[in-house]
Amino acid sequence: MQEARNTGARRPIYLDYQATTPCDPRVVDAMMPYFTERFGNPHSRNHVYGWETEEAVELARGQVAAIIGGAAREIVFTSGATESNNLALKGVAGTYKERKNHLVTVITEHKCVLESCRRLEEEGWRVTYLPVQSNGLIELADLEAAITAETALVSVMAVNNEIGVIQPLAEVGAVCRRRGVLFHTDAAQAVGKIPLDVEAMNIDLMSISGHKVYGPKGIGALYVRRRPRVRLRAQIDGGGQERGMRSGTLAPALCVGMGEACRIAAGELAVESSRLAGLRDRLLASLRDGLPDVQVNGDLVRRIPGNLSVSFPFVDGSGLIAAMKEIAVSAGSACSSGSLEPSYVLRALGVDAEMAFASLRIGLGRFTTEEDVDHAVRHIIEAVNALREESPLWQMHCEGIDIKSIEWVEH
Numbered sequence: 238m239q240e241a242r243n244t245g246a247r248r249p250i251y252l253d254y255q256a257t258t259p260c261d262p263r264v265v266d267a268m269m270p271y272f273t274e275r276f277g278n279p280h281s282r283n284h285v286y287g288w289e290t291e292e293a294v295e296l297a298r299g300q301v302a303a304i305i306g307g308a309a310r311e312i313v314f315t316s317g318a319t320e321s322n323n324l325a326l327k328g329v330a331g332t333y334k335e336r337k338n339h340l341v342t343v344i345t346e347h348k349c350v351l352e353s354c355r356r357l358e359e360e361g362w363r364v365t366y367l368p369v370q371s372n373g374l375i376e377l378a379d380l381e382a383a384i385t386a387e388t389a390l391v392s393v394m395a396v397n398n399e400i401g402v403i404q405p406l407a408e409v410g411a412v413c414r415r416r417g418v419l420f421h422t423d424a425a426q427a428v429g430k431i432p433l434d435v436e437a438m439n440i441d442l443m444s445i446s447g448h449k450v451y452g453p454k455g456i457g458a459l460y461v462r463r464r465p466r467v468r469l470r471a472q473i474d475g476g477g478q479e480r481g482m483r484s485g486t487l488a489p490a491l492c493v494g495m496g497e498a499c500r501i502a503a504g505e506l507a508v509e510s511s512r513l514a515g516l517r518d519r520l521l522a523s524l525r526d527g528l529p530d531v532q533v534n535g536d537l538v539r540r541i542p543g544n545l546s547v548s549f550p551f552v553d554g555s556g557l558i559a560a561m562k563e564i565a566v567s568a569g570s571a572c573s574s575g576s577l578e579p580s581y582v583l584r585a586l587g588v589d590a591e592m593a594f595a596s597l598r599i600g601l602g603r604f605t606t607e608e609d610v611d612h613a614v615r616h617i618i619e620a621v622n623a624l625r626e627e628s629p630l631w632q633m634h635c636e637g638i639d640i641k642s643i644e645w646v647e648h
């Protein structure tokens with residue numbers, strides 16, 4: 238493996254598994270032959286080069302389907318969950334535009350869902366953005382109230398990418414089925430981490446990403462229910478691959494990698510979940526041992542085991558992320574058009590801007606060890622203590638002054 242460039246410095250410990258995951262070496266092994274010897278176009282019908290890659294792609298399709306309780310023929314390969322979400326939302330909108338004009342989603346969805354909705358609003362669709370409670374979860378009564386006779390689709394993410402909370406999928410699915418609307422879920426953060434079943438949960442469309450489950454980047458899938466059949470207007474036209482829903486030559490190496498990644502994740506889900514829950518609980522308990530005032534963002538119980546989003550009151554947010562030299566984590570802020578903005582997900586929970594800045598998303602995963610967690614804890618405690626030392630507000634807080642009661646004077 239290549240070391241970090243220019244310095245001999247040790248690379249920070251990777252704790253950002255919600256951003257992406259490394260390819261599992263077993264996945265890479267499965268992919269390798271499809272770059273060189275088995276390079277055929279899987280759509281070539283006339284020779285063995287095509288047949289063997291087609292066979293590999295179909296095996297992979299079955300592996301992806303299996304982890305969500307679907308059938309192989311219900312899986313459409315795409316370039317990633319971003320494309321899958323675009324295809325689900327715009328594809329349904331394209332099919333229903335003569336009959337319906339309304340969609341329902343959630344304000345804490347991934348940008349690719351929200352921006353697809355924005356685009357559809359430009360085209361005349363009405364979109365309801367459901368709020369979330371302070372634990373990050375939607376209220377089913379809000380969903381019930383939002384659905385009308387004009388509603389074509391409800392899109393509710395399975396697991397949030399910032400705070401890891403799990404939305405009540407089975408309950409949402411039941412509401413959608415009863416009200417006769419399609420149910421799409423962005424499951425990029427859920428596949429391989431929690432049990433999913435498109436039948437039991439009444440899911441009609443599900444987006445999946447390869448690189449969030451230890452597969453390669455650049456591939457994803459959209460589950461499209463066949464019974465009753467969900468029709469989608471294609472967004473990419475061409476040779477009619479993927480049953481006309483997504484043209485373009487498939488990348489067998491990537492399909493095989495994603496299939497193998499799903500196979501491994503399904504097999505290890507139970508054991509890995511409890512291992513990660515143990516590490517996450519150790520992480521939180523040690524942080525709370527070492528630091529007063531650690532706040533968890535989002536529901537701690539209805540959450541995937543590999544996520545912790547925490548805020549540190551009285552810490553300057555920009556100082557916090559600058560201090561994180563030994564661990565690779567995400568901040569509760571995003572750089573949008575050059576300026577630092579507090580995370581819209583944390584804001585939606587009612588977290589104030591100051592606290593959103595002073596937060597970290599810590600993502601644990603398959604290659605995280607107990608030593609990694611302990612190292613991260615020591616590093617975070619040191620950094621937060623140092624930043625609080627410098628904060629006059631922290632000093633006042635320690636002296637028992639209620640900061641919120643202070644009247645600030647402009648100079």
Ligand SMILES: *Cc1c(COP(=O)(O)O)cnc(C)c1O
Pocket residue numbers: 255256316317318319320347349394396397398423424425426445446447448449456457
């Ligand atoms: C990562 C992610 C996406 C985007 O997936 P890509 O495969 O990178 O396009 C969409 N939704 C959620 C919730 C994600 O975490």
